[in-house]
Amino acid sequence: MTPPEGTTIRRADEGDASRIASIHVRSKRVAYRAFMPDGYVDTLDQDEHRLNRWQPYFAAGIPENRAWIAFVRGIPAGFVALERIRQPDTAPAGYLHLHHLHIAPEFRGRGIGQALLDTAVEDARSQGTAGLALWTQAGNGEARAFYERAGWQPDGAERGQQYRWEGGEFTMDDVRYVRSLD
Numbered sequence: 001m002t003p004p005e006g007t008t009i010r011r012a013d014e015g016d017a018s019r020i021a022s023i024h025v026r027s028k029r030v031a032y033r034a035f036m037p038d039g040y041v042d043t044l045d046q047d048e049h050r051l052n053r054w055q056p057y058f059a060a061g062i063p064e065n066r067a068w069i070a071f072v073r074g075i076p077a078g079f080v081a082l083e084r085i086r087q088p089d090t091a092p093a094g095y096l097h098l099h100h101l102h103i104a105p106e107f108r109g110r111g112i113g114q115a116l117l118d119t120a121v122e123d124a125r126s127q128g129t130a131g132l133a134l135w136t137q138a139g140n141g142e143a144r145a146f147y148e149r150a151g152w153q154p155d156g157a158e159r160g161q162q163y164r165w166e167g168g169e170f171t172m173d174d175v176r177y178v179r180s181l182d
Helices: 014-034 038-042 046-059 112-126 141-149
Strands: 007-011 066-072 075-083 095-103 131-137 153-165 168-180
Touching: 007 112, 014 038, 014 046, 014 066, 014 075, 014 095, 014 141, 038 153, 066 112, 075 112, 095 112, 112 131, 131 141, 131 153, 141 168
Parallel strands: 095 131
Antiparallel strands: 007 066, 066 075, 075 095, 131 168, 153 168
């Protein structure tokens, strides 16, 4: 699917932290509601994401940390972020982590996710990266189908991810997907 006319993708930087945090939270509120408790999803906060996740991500200055943001006619529509593998045992050697791919709810299903994913894959390939790895919730059938259509495969690795909020806590099972860039 081709993204809508007027779609542009550019490398994101610190000035995009608020835009990315907004997309991130709005996307999670829609997509994650199908498999996470409403109480948790309702507590997701844009300012927390900007201050604790995206500003530090850009400020760290780690060369492998790269992100892109998509706009449709100037409106922020989605983003993708790569980062170095933080724990070497969580992916094959020479791989980067595709840490986030989120699309604003009003732009879902319009080809923007695939365009962002293609951008990240091509960038990683041009940098000589052996492959990419990502974790997604086992219950996120929509994301899993998207990645499988794009050539990603689960490699058998699984983990339990702990989530806490004022209303309680829960554990979600994650599965790892990989894609070789050879």
